[in-house]
Amino acid sequence: MIQLQSEIEGKRAFFGIVKERFKMNGCSFCSNFDYHQGKFDAVLWREGGETIYLRVPINVLEGALDHANAYIEFGTPYVIKHVVNLGLDYDDHSLLTATTGLTQFQEPLDKDGYIRDKSRWELAGIEKINSIMYSIDSLLSS
Template identity: 40%
Template sequence: MLSIPSTFIEGKHAYYGEIKDAFEERGFVINGNWEYYKAFFDHILHQHEGETIYLRLPIYVLQGKLDRDDAFFEFGQPFLLKHLVHTGIASDDNDFGILDAIGLAQFQKPLDPDDKIEKEDKWRHAGLSAIERLAPIFH
């Protein structure tokens, strides 16, 4: 994990219903592990084979629940996360199935859910650039 301090987004407030479409148009989506009172907007900065680098924007719900458009929340400090997943066939015969064979198994355990990010300056810059593309939403 690599933090990206950003005075532009940190501490900003928004209503979920007012920003969700504009965020999705820019490639930011609520990740699958959201809760009613906290979540992350994830944006893929890089994806190649089994490696994905995500820009993650934490949000903390101050009023309402996140499954509603009137949820009011605050952004926390963005960070980068590198995720490594299996790209080959599972080595344990007990876990092997047809989805593994054709590469569609979506529930494999990651090799490393928080791998070290190389070239930190490059990825911090890429993350900040992606955050800056959100500027029109807040003006």
């Protein structure tokens, strides 16, 4: 994981407005959230089972993340690498999964994989954050 220094950290805004702007900048809101915190992701690079993401965490100050009017604050953005298994899952539950479809997704093999050429990905993450900041700057407060 590479933490990034960015002006977005500590900025505040309404969730619904910035969610749309993040989406316009190629980011997605992670479906794995709770009502008090979440994160936006942007894929910086993907090859095979490896993906490098820019991740921007958010905390809710007022409201809940299932409402557009939730008031949020941005945390420290970071770059992270996930490594997933592209093959079949051969564990005790594989047959159950294949016949019932109860488990659709595998856990990453490595949620915080080693990132080669850290300066390259740090720069890519900062460039992406700057692009996002440019599009949402007028919506942010300190």
